[in-house]
Amino acid sequence: MLGDLGRPLAGRLLALVPVLFGITLLVFILNAVALGDPARAAMGQRADPEALERMRREYALDRPLPVQYVTWMGRVLRGDLGQSFREQRPVTEVIIERLPATIRLAVAATLISIVLGVAMGALAAVRPGSTLDHALMGAAVLGISTPVFWLGMMLSLVFAVNLGWLPVSGYGGGDPRYLVLPAFALGALHTGTVARMTRSSLLEVVRQDYMQTARAKGLSEPLVLAKHAFRNALIPIVTVIGIGLADLLVGAPLTETVFAWPGVGRLLVAAVSQRDLPVVMGAVMVFALVYVLGNLAVDLAYLVIDPRTRRGAS
Amino acid sequence: MARPSALRHRGFLTGVAFVGVFATVSVLAPALAPYDPTALAGATTLARPSVAHPLGTDALGRDLLSRVLWAGRVSLAVGLGVEILAALIGCAIGMLAGYYGGAVDALLMRTTDVVMAFPSLVLAIGLIAVFERPGLDKVVIVLVALGWTTIARVMRGAVLSLKAREHVQAARALGAGDVTIMVRHLFPNALGPLLVAATIGVGSNMVAEAGLSFLGLGAQSPTLSWGAMLADGQTFLVTAWWVAVFPGAALLLAVLGVNLLGDGLRDLLDPRFRE
Numbered sequence: 001m002l003g004d005l006g007r008p009l010a011g012r013l014l015a016l017v018p019v020l021f022g023i024t025l026l027v028f029i030l031n032a033v034a035l036g037d038p039a040r041a042a043m044g045q046r047a048d049p050e051a052l053e054r055m056r057r058e059y060a061l062d063r064p065l066p067v068q069y070v071t072w073m074g075r076v077l078r079g080d081l082g083q084s085f086r087e088q089r090p091v092t093e094v095i096i097e098r099l100p101a102t103i104r105l106a107v108a109a110t111l112i113s114i115v116l117g118v119a120m121g122a123l124a125a126v127r128p129g130s131t132l133d134h135a136l137m138g139a140a141v142l143g144i145s146t147p148v149f150w151l152g153m154m155l156s157l158v159f160a161v162n163l164g165w166l167p168v169s170g171y172g173g174g175d176p177r178y179l180v181l182p183a184f185a186l187g188a189l190h191t192g193t194v195a196r197m198t199r200s201s202l203l204e205v206v207r208q209d210y211m212q213t214a215r216a217k218g219l220s221e222p223l224v225l226a227k228h229a230f231r232n233a234l235i236p237i238v239t240v241i242g243i244g245l246a247d248l249l250v251g252a253p254l255t256e257t258v259f260a261w262p263g264v265g266r267l268l269v270a271a272v273s274q275r276d277l278p279v280v281m282g283a284v285m286v287f288a289l290v291y292v293l294g295n296l297a298v299d300l301a302y303l304v305i306d307p308r309t310r311r312g313a314s
Numbered sequence: 315m316a317r318p319s320a321l322r323h324r325g326f327l328t329g330v331a332f333v334g335v336f337a338t339v340s341v342l343a344p345a346l347a348p349y350d351p352t353a354l355a356g357a358t359t360l361a362r363p364s365v366a367h368p369l370g371t372d373a374l375g376r377d378l379l380s381r382v383l384w385a386g387r388v389s390l391a392v393g394l395g396v397e398i399l400a401a402l403i404g405c406a407i408g409m410l411a412g413y414y415g416g417a418v419d420a421l422l423m424r425t426t427d428v429v430m431a432f433p434s435l436v437l438a439i440g441l442i443a444v445f446e447r448p449g450l451d452k453v454v455i456v457l458v459a460l461g462w463t464t465i466a467r468v469m470r471g472a473v474l475s476l477k478a479r480e481h482v483q484a485a486r487a488l489g490a491g492d493v494t495i496m497v498r499h500l501f502p503n504a505l506g507p508l509l510v511a512a513t514i515g516v517g518s519n520m521v522a523e524a525g526l527s528f529l530g531l532g533a534q535s536p537t538l539s540w541g542a543m544l545a546d547g548q549t550f551l552v553t554a555w556w557v558a559v560f561p562g563a564a565l566l567l568a569v570l571g572v573n574l575l576g577d578g579l580r581d582l583l584d585p586r587f588r589e
Contacts, residue, residue, distance in 0.1 A: 022428030157558065283436075
């Protein structure tokens, strides 16, 4: 049944090419505008003219912009994002060092939002229109509307400062207690979205004719739900995980700043303040790539779950 | 299915009430604020909430209530102003793409895809970095530069479905020009979904401004902003909770109101969401 995946798969990958080109072009242009003279920006006002000249030649900075882009792109493809002005070492190295913390936070936040969100949505769907339904959906809107950095501060205020149950901020060398508050703060926004989507997709599915048919065939209710409802409810849930990726990536710089979490988001924010532009552009590009590849993964998941999406070239 | 009445839609009404209070308080802030929001004199620093200072004072002894009220004006002005500019750009782009199709459509929509391929706040941070120094004006520029994409997609979608309709075909047959068709026949019929998208956009602009200002990449002192106030709140979280609680609560209530209003409008205006 998965044999006919090849063509749609190729289609998805092909559609990625202009987007990736656009992303790199945009970052390249930003870089060019921000730096003015990159050689001087990298080497400082007092740089030796000969060294400047050498650098310009090496990076093709004396050539037209399209040539510069191609040269730069070649370096990016080899994983060379330039040197950090501040740390005097490769940007790639600086970013890779910070990735595990961000991934840990993102995974924890995703798990929280899925478990909490699906539970809330399913509970609300049991009796639509009931007080419980209204209360849960009210909580969902509240979660969606609460700015992630303020929620982080409030969680910290209650559970760390007042109750003293958890540390206020920091990484604690990987101690899981330090992960709890940032993960809840980052996950809350998305929990609301998951809850709403779960509720509406469950309500949608139980109304469908094939559910009636399955019941009419005499299948037991748990079997009906497991075989028919779940697979069909899975499609919107996958969508929601895709949307969640955007929430996570947008929330990461803020959450990591609130909790002094040593991830890529905080690196990005600090690099802007320090005007360490190679790190800024490198981090922006990594975020965009993660986002695009994440969305590709969601698309691929659709192909597996929902055979209908395999038709149609787009 | 009957069109649901706006007067019986609970979320919509709550949103209208919140937004109404937020807008009124922002407009009347100069009259309502008990003190000059920037005046340092006469008050103790980090004073607890009291009768004289209902929300307490900040680290420089400024009255928090007055500051929260004045910052609301900034938040509202940025949220609304950015959305108006972004919507103009988005409408134009979506209209051109949907109406002319072909290469124009492909170019504009691929550009939209690229802007949307970045997590919004991350690209905003990257764009802020291009400027020598941060400020509220740069936040506005950046949010407008990134904010038009959703509106453009909505507009394009609406135009694609509308342009085959009979009244549009009839107008064309009667010799109406492209511009007339776009302005008189396509735009008015797309207003519903556009209004929904723009309302939600106002809320995201407010959150984005607060976030950037919180990170020190937006409003700089003495410009007032809930986000910038929250950065102070973070510094004094352990000693003075009120500095962190009140500006954030104000932001939350304002954004919640705007989001409820947007959700309500969608229920009322968009047939697909009618229950």
